[in-house]
Amino acid sequence: MEQQDLSKVDEIIDKYESNSESLIQILLDVQNEYRWLSRPILSQVCERLDIPMTHAYHIATFYKHFSLLPQGRHPISVCLGTACHVRGATRLLDRVVQAIGIEPGQTTPDEKFTLNTVNCLGCCALGPALVVDGEYRSNLNAKELADIVASAD
Amino acid sequence: MPKLKSLLDLEELRKGIIASKDPSKQCITICSGTGCHAYASEKVADTFASELEQQGLSEKIDLRRTGCHGFCERGPIVVIFPDEICYLSVKPDDVSEIVSETLVGKKIIERLLYVGDDGKPITHENDIPFYKHQIRLVFGDNRLINPQSIEDYIGLGGYEALGKVLFEMTPEDVIEVVKKANLRGRGGGGFPAGIKWETTRNAPGDAKYVIVNADEGDPGAYMDRSLLEGNPHSVLEGLMIGAYAIGANQGYIYVRQEYPLAVENVGVAIEQMREYGLLGEKILGTGFDFDVIVHRGAGAFVSGESSALMTAIEGRVGEPRPKYIRTAVSGIHGRPSNLNNVETWSNVPLIIKHGAKWFGGIGTEGSKGTKIFSLVGKVNNTGLVEVPMGMPLRDIIYNIGGGIRGDKKFKAVQTGGPSGGVIPESLLNLPVDFDELSKAGSMMGSGGMIVMDEDTCVVDVARYFLDFLADESCGKCIPCREGIQQMLVVLNRICEGTGREEDLDTLADLGDMMRDCALCALGQSAPNPVLSTIQYFKEEYEEHIQNHRCPAGVCKELINYYIDPEKCQACMICMRNCPVGAIDGGKNIVHVVIQEKCTKCGTCLEVCPPRFGAVSKLSGVEIPEAAAGGIKVR
């Protein structure tokens, strides 16, 4: 794998004045910047904040927002909130799995899509809902999903 | 921007803001909460902006992007002032018509109005049944202000309560008022806020903290987000009043990063407060110093638990700790810390402004004021509703919620999220307040209200919550970590039709132990969704266990899709749509589901034209044998 440019990590840490209490905030910013937390990134964070890896890795695996694997270019999040659940979210999820061929938590080999489930997007009126590329969609059928797959680059 | 150095400065500013606003000037407000955002409200707003520009009306007509109005079912919501004409489900294509017809031509477009049960259109928001039965004390200003404008908030009397507290009341007075009002925590347990404040105030230590819990993780509840997004200053004002009363100079807002708009709006609000000197040292020229830090949560339901939340603020893993010493005494960095949720804080300025007696006049004996619920699920009018405590459940669901979708039968309503329980039809007249919900075996929680109809399986719902909790538990203590997993094993087998006679006892024993022994509130309340469904829907569990039947037709392993050969018209629609090719037949040959191949996705049932209605779900009965060689359609 090519060397990751870690300069943004340093910038983010500088912004928080290397304060180890801001670890979660730092990791959030880093995650948003790089879309995942690679091993070199985590090592860099630990070194700069002078904290053990045990600490950083626990946080990185504890919170759902962090990803320890590269993410696809088109994130898809299927809402499994209660309102969506009673309106058939599992069936929607099945259709998505069928359409893109990966299970929740996985990324397609071409790094096009990453499929995740979330526990409430807070747009319960749309349920069952999903977000693809930041756009909220309501109860997509198999054909609409196929179109999304076909049109994504 | 000049810093406000005295109460007079604030009042002068307010006067200036009010004077600069012409109440007769036309103003278009567009709901821009996350719910409407999902319905492309942003595009609608942008289209309005360019349309006004094009017609040269930008100076004459104001455009305001407001917070959530609550009626998410019919978003995006556009209200045109001063006539308060309310248009629902507005699309970008409607915009130019609204501008030319309504704003310029002063004509109402009936097509965009709400149509009442009597078929008559309703022009004003407040006359729509969804709003008519509500009392929107906390939530009402959302629709009037731009959440990114502190001037809008001040213009409506914002920070008046803060001024009153700083100049006319001692900290003890403030606590007394909040105690007298009997404001109870809106985040879950309903603990009296005033008593908590007093404990924190009296706890030894100089440095104390106040915290806003905006880690709304309860799936199906989003009132805190809408409040923080739509009216962040009301929360911040409440927080500052609390800080003054408690003797804290540092506040935190713990908000989930899954709520980007809330994070943004709170950030903007804090910046504006700093610019006006409403945060920092010597606020309004008094001796009161206060500042706020925003801490984003990274996605963990358990972090909403107070001790876990405080651990996370310290930058550590958000695991709860045993609270034998309360966080009010020993919280962040072991210092006295007072945590309340978003809705609780934003009630505070109202109580200070209008007094404890006024607040006490609303609600029931033990639960005062209003409560915002997120009314979701199989109900016609999905949205956020604010009602006085004690309103019967039936009124909320039928008068405000407009009843059950698609003429189905009401089955139950789930309240309190993963810590709560279900309430069956027999208790529909229950007045909704903290104590009544607890008595019924559920709880208020943060105010999630998920309506379920006859097509909802309660065993499946219980399993859903346990599944959620198995993932969201921190996994530290054995009762919660192992207990939830074993409960899930049992529920899974019941849903799969391999339940055992003793399973209900096993669930009860586990639940009993978890309630008593789990380390934190998450684990202690985790069995509630299971125990309360058993309490009210035991027969449904027994049907699953004894007859391998899911009466609601939800549990995949217990249902089969079946095409009635008498009704099938061999139209090929289901055959073409079946994603796994599990339907046999052909042109003019009646279709048959190949059960071995079927993944029970339900597509065939969804696509079968209603006029045929040939596909059905069977549960607990033998599937009729298909005729060999296929039947020709007559």
Add this chain to the structure above:
Amino acid sequence: MSTEEREKQNSSERQTRRAVSDRRVEGVTQPIAPAVEAARQVELTINGQAVEAWEGMTLLQAAQSVGISIPTLCHHKELSTYGACRLCSVEVIRGRRSRIVASCIYPVEDGIEVLTESEKVAKHRKIILELIQARWPWVDKELLEKYGAQPGRFEEKTDFCILCGLCVRYCTEVKKANCLGFVGRGAERQIVIYPERAIEMCPTCEGGNMGCRSVCPTGTMPNEFAHTGPRFGKKLPLAYPVKSYSEDNVREVLHTVGDWRMPWVRSQTMPGK
């Protein structure tokens, strides 16, 4: 070996081990004597017996000070309190109110009545034991029998680690080595070793014997940590689940560890491999 002899042996072993462990954890103390000078004396009853304790003591310490034993799993007097296994749950009665608390963390209070073996406590302890048993089938038989636990009631999810966290706390607090840590949450929670760190630290820990092994109640900790390198070749994973290690090593571990710090969770039969 007769029961008596075994008991004798166990007790002498325990003493030796305790002596060893006391030496190991020098520097970290949680004295039973008053924590603060001039600490206030507190009076309570435990199982009907009047007990005098000092403010700041836990119920467990107070009970132990008068010879009442309460089963524990995740507790170690030399490590920070954790309160996770809940096996030490007891019933606390104040006036008419009764509640179940974890005795290893609950502070003594004036006038409370503590029941360490009430009906409720026994019922809950039974289920907790059954849950542990489903994870780690070698729980002490006597203890299972005492509470009438029915092995096999819950689905077996045999693991080699019961996540008591003693090793993590030992490694972090006593050794400050940070070779071990938790990852994940909920059902996915695990204890992992950080091989890069382990290669450096473990060989020097207790002369290569690795102190974490002495505090592990289940024998999950293999001594191979000290030689982590070859197992993975040159490319070390960032972290590696302890329990995956154990599957290969548990027999050897039982052989080398041979005994159990906590008498109640000693092995009854050799884990079948």
